Amino acid sequence: MANSGTSGDRGPGREAVLDPALAAKLRAWWAHRQWLDGAHQGASAGEVLAASGWARSVGGAAPYLGLFARAGLGRAAVDAAVAALEVHELPSARGCTYLLPAVDFALGLAAGAGAPEADITSAAKHLGVTRDEVEKLCLAITDALSPDRPLDPPAIREAVGGAVRGLGEAGKKRGTSTTLPLALGLLQARGQIRRVPVNGRLDQQRYGYVDWDQPVKGSAAELAQRYFAWAAPASVKHFRWFSGFTAATAKAALAPLELTPLPGTDLLLPVELAEEFQGFTAPADPQYALLAGIDGIHLLHRDLSRLVDPADARRSVPAAKGGRVFGSEADPQTHIVVDRGRIVGFWEYDSEQREIVHQLFVPPDAALREAIGRTEAFVREELGDARGFSLDSPRSRAPKIAAMRAAADRG
Structure with missing residues (x-):
């Protein structure tokens, strides 16, 4: 499978500002397609990854947090799926390591070849x-x-x-x-x-x-088809970010797909999803999830502004130097709290106090407190920590935790 032309984890850049109502609908739709609506508890790890997309794996807790949020899967269930080769960490898109379902092993390897x-x-x-x-x-x-x-x-x-x-x-x-x-x-x-x-x-x-003896096969068009099933509506820039393809390779990959534009945007979605999206209504009640900053809800597009309300874009990044604000970042610098696709808070795990520390953008209601408590118990009892990546440590994240506590004290 041809790729190259872009590499590493550089994002696609900022997209056009959307109408607020459309932006809210898109966020809720992405969360729905990402299985963050609470409707898939008990699904297997392979089912989650096949439906919602490959999970970026960098030696941290992200895969566990994502599978717990989407299907309530504990660490033992995920580790058992890994041991049984139902899912596996493989070098895939852009040569980066993702957790893939068995059905996509061959395609993932081809994407990273x-x-x-x-x-x-x-x-x-x-x-x-x-x-x-x-x-x-x-x-x-x-x-x-x-x-x-x-x-x-x-x-x-x-x-x-x-x-x-x-x-x-x-x-x-x-x-x-x-x-x-x-x-x-x-x-x-x-x-x-x-x-x-x-x-x-x-x-x-x-x-x-x-x-091992794993076949490596799959076309650029197959990867594009998977991507738009997980991430649509998405732009060509979004797809190029995920795949690492050159403009020419991306154009060829998209040619066999039946994609239709979302009016007033540069976003595309498969024609078989267009009617469903048209009739989709964002849920009235909150749907909270605590996720890693590199979760697919963000990283499939790597266009952070999609998930951030304009007022929240001006919030200070916890413990950041130089007055950096959330809206200026390519990636969240902490774990995130989301509600129907909108990022509504930062969080980290304090391994000494054995508790989640958070900075919320919305008043906490009973559902949000329950989501925080449920995730806190999962991290404390099953993971022991919630590292963002392999080199993350309680010491390195201490300034962020202190900044979040100070922000919470200020109200």
Whole structure:
């Protein structure tokens, strides 16, 4: 599957300001399509991800929080689904790691296939790595691995001996100290090996690798079809952000799809959803969910202004320097509270006090207090913490927690 042209996590940029009534309807619709309306309790992890979209996974609590909010799934149920290969973390769109349902393993790998090739090209240019030595290392790794006994990177290095080469100071500066990550990335993208959490948990980045035989197949049009089923109405820019496709590849991917424009916007949706969207009415009652800042409700489009009321856009980012405000951010700098698609608060977990600390944009009613309490109990009893990403820690988030507490005290 062709991609490239954009990479990493750069967003699509700001979209046109929408009529407030349409903006509220769109938010509620996106939340509905994202299964954040409370209607799917008890669904499996695979069902949630197939219907609402792949979940970005960066060694934090985001997948657990998203599956808990959408289907009430506890950690044990999610970990069991991972162990049974009903869902799995794989390098996918833009080469980034997502939690995917089994039905999308082949497509996800195809979507991310270009990333390790780009890494090897860069290493060849800047570090003198040859394609031949990477391929020979790949063979040595697959010979060393078995399907059921994970080896961590130190054990793999020991098993393959001299096939791994150190890349010196130049490699360290470029974030590639040996040739091993290049080979592991290539083998994962080919579906020949998979990465397994050492303790079965998605929120602790310690991994081993096992042998695998997963087909890699899928077209750009298939990815586009999936994306617009999860994220529509969405713009071409939104799709390019998610996929990492060039303008030409995105245009070709969208050509077979029957997409219709939403009048007055640059947003598109499949024709089979147009009538349903037309008749959709935003729920009158709140539908609260506590999510990670990288949850799909935001990250499928990565256009934060869609989910933020204009008055809330002027709110200070907790503990941010330089007077930064929420509306100026590409991504939330905290976990988020949402109601019918609108972000209505920030939150973090205080692991010392074992409680959620929040800064709300709306007066808390009984439903919001219940949602906070339910999520707090889940984090405390099943996760122990709610890290935003792998390097997040109680110490690093302490300033944000203090800022949120101070804001709450001010009322």
